[in-house]
Amino acid sequence: MNVSILFDNFSMYMDGFYHTLLASVIALAGSFVLGVAVAVMRITVFKPLQWLGTAYVEFIRNIPLLLITFVFYFGLPNAGLRLDGFQAGTVALTIYTSAFIAEAIRAGIQSVSKGQMEAARSSGFTYSQAMLHIILPQAIKIVIPPLGNQFLNLVKNSSILGVVAGLDLMYQADLVSSSTLVVFDVYIFVALFYLVLTIPLSIGVNYLEKRLEKSY
Amino acid sequence: CGSKGSNGEASKESKKDTLAAIKDNDKIVFGVKTDTRLFGLKNPSSGEIEGFDIDIAKQIAKDILGDEKKAQFKEVTSKTRIPMLQNGDIDAIVATMTITEERKKEVDFSDVYFEAGQSLLVKKGSKIKSVENLGKGSKVLAVKGSTSSQNIREKAPEASVLEFENYAEAFTALKSGQGDALTTDNAILYGMADENKNYQLTGKPFTDEPYGIAVKKGQSALAKEINASLKKMKSDGRYDEIYKKWIKEDPAE
Numbered sequence: 001m002n003v004s005i006l007f008d009n010f011s012m013y014m015d016g017f018y019h020t021l022l023a024s025v026i027a028l029a030g031s032f033v034l035g036v037a038v039a040v041m042r043i044t045v046f047k048p049l050q051w052l053g054t055a056y057v058e059f060i061r062n063i064p065l066l067l068i069t070f071v072f073y074f075g076l077p078n079a080g081l082r083l084d085g086f087q088a089g090t091v092a093l094t095i096y097t098s099a100f101i102a103e104a105i106r107a108g109i110q111s112v113s114k115g116q117m118e119a120a121r122s123s124g125f126t127y128s129q130a131m132l133h134i135i136l137p138q139a140i141k142i143v144i145p146p147l148g149n150q151f152l153n154l155v156k157n158s159s160i161l162g163v164v165a166g167l168d169l170m171y172q173a174d175l176v177s178s179s180t181l182v183v184f185d186v187y188i189f190v191a192l193f194y195l196v197l198t199i200p201l202s203i204g205v206n207y208l209e210k211r212l213e214k215s216y
Numbered sequence: 217c218g219s220k221g222s223n224g225e226a227s228k229e230s231k232k233d234t235l236a237a238i239k240d241n242d243k244i245v246f247g248v249k250t251d252t253r254l255f256g257l258k259n260p261s262s263g264e265i266e267g268f269d270i271d272i273a274k275q276i277a278k279d280i281l282g283d284e285k286k287a288q289f290k291e292v293t294s295k296t297r298i299p300m301l302q303n304g305d306i307d308a309i310v311a312t313m314t315i316t317e318e319r320k321k322e323v324d325f326s327d328v329y330f331e332a333g334q335s336l337l338v339k340k341g342s343k344i345k346s347v348e349n350l351g352k353g354s355k356v357l358a359v360k361g362s363t364s365s366q367n368i369r370e371k372a373p374e375a376s377v378l379e380f381e382n383y384a385e386a387f388t389a390l391k392s393g394q395g396d397a398l399t400t401d402n403a404i405l406y407g408m409a410d411e412n413k414n415y416q417l418t419g420k421p422f423t424d425e426p427y428g429i430a431v432k433k434g435q436s437a438l439a440k441e442i443n444a445s446l447k448k449m450k451s452d453g454r455y456d457e458i459y460k461k462w463i464k465e466d467p468a469e
Contacts, residue, residue: 074385077392084394085378163385165378165394174295175379178361181322183299 002185009176016172017193023090023168024155024197030094031154035101042106053102060099065160068092073164089161089168097154104150108143109135141212148205155197169193234307234431235280235438242281246273247292247306251382253407254462255312258291265289268403268462269310272329272446275454276308276429279445293382294361298322301432308442309430312401314363324435325428326442332401333421334364337390337408344397346419350375357386357395364400367423383408390415401425403463 006013041053060068073088083091112135120130162170169190177186238244248269249256255267270289277287290306297309301323314332315325336356338344350356350372358365360379368377378395380386387408390398398405402421409415429446431438449455459467 073394074388074392077394082393163381165380165389171379174360175365178295179366181298181318 001188002182005176005180005182005185006189009172009180012172012176013169013189013193015167016169016190017196019086019161019166020155020158020168020170020193021197023086023093023158023161023166026090027093027097027154027158028151030090031097031101031150034094034098036105038098038102039105039109042102043109057099057102060095061103065092065096065157066163068096069160069164085164085166085171086161086168089158089164089166093154093158093160096157097150100150100153101147104146105139105143107146108139111142112138141209144205144209144212148202148209151201151205152198155201156194233437234435235441238280238307238438243286243288244277244280245288245290245305245307247297247300247309247311248273248289249293249311250291251293251384252312252404253411254403255407256310265291268330268458269312271458271461272429272449272455273308273310275449275458276310276442276445279448280441294359295381297430301430304432307431308438312404312427313430314401314425315428316363319430322433323430324433324439325430326439327446328426328428329446330403330427332403332425332427334367334399334423334425335402335405335421336418337387337398337405337415338396338418339390340414340416342396342418344418347371347422350397354397355395357389357398359383359386359400362400363425364423368399371422387412401427406463 038053038056041049042057044050044053069089069092072083072092073085076083076088116134116138117130120134121127125134158168159170160166161168162174165171173186173190177183180186248265249267250258250265252267252269256265256269257267258265273289274284274287278284290300292300292306292309292311294311297306297311297313298319300306301309309323310329312330312332313319315328319325336344336347336350344350344354347368350368352374354372354375356368356372356375356377358368358377358379359382365377365379368375378389380389383400383404386398386400389395391412397418398408402417405417409417429442431442446455449458456467
């Protein structure tokens, strides 16, 4: 393995790492908020909202991320809104991941026994109080592992920025690879940079899972 | 038993010498572009790849194996072509590939088969008239793994360069207003301007980029045959015919 590839192009790797990290953090926060909102829409008793939430999830999660990214980068300028590669990639990643997060959260909430809601309501809780104090605390435990999976996928999927000149790790690696004509070594270092992001995330999710298990 | 032994010998030999392998298999596999108008483009209705590179490759197959139908084509990109050649997936690259010193370390090149030069494609009415106009804040679009992306960084150091997977995506980015100009070899830009009348080439070509046919390092026998074939098709008029068919100009002397 040729370590000089890493040192000779270190500033490009770091620039890529910075953009990958930034895109991941923004998309992680954004997709969580959006995912919770859509999940709530899907379990609400108000039918039109339910349909809207279902349509969103089914539409978004059944299209390749690459195509969603193309829509935001190549398509949106036709509608008068121009996002650069980094912005378009991050927005696409957020929207794509939010559909999966919505599903994970919905499944978690619905896996809490119906009796819990009924008991809470008959004890005088309103629907939202019951949701907030009884259902969600139980659901969160169930939701953590699949949510962790989605976040890990999100970090890795951020490589989609590379195809729309989003300045991320994959993009920089493509440039290093094409100027040095080295393929394998260049991407090995990319893999290491991704691990720097994903391993701590993985550990964090496992820790959270253990903590919540003890709490009841 | 003896015949078995000699068969084993032959297959070992053929791994070493591409030309012998080509003659053994009675076919020659070219790595070509399938996204490059005028040079190598997949015709969506027939599924055939067509273009200048394809016709040149067919004539080489005709000269080496006696029949242009013995040319087979595999799709390559600027990023995949050298690894595919080195893996033995293809015998030669005819894919708008510029001869450079850097690449000569990895592959062997034939003589020049097309004289290209880098230029700029802009929307008609653009303020950019030449490479000198690409100052700070301007964005130039290019393709990953191409010499043009490295050249433009030298010629327009102030401009930022955005690189894409292929020409279709780079051109779509230009049409979407993601950049001010698209840069690559003029031959390819002519193809884009030919298809999209709102776009034009601007300024004179600012580099000299000879295209060559690449073979695996050390395959001098095959390189020699390819050079002989190129010479032959230039002298008997086949080359001029192909040039006029695609570039719509006479070859420059």
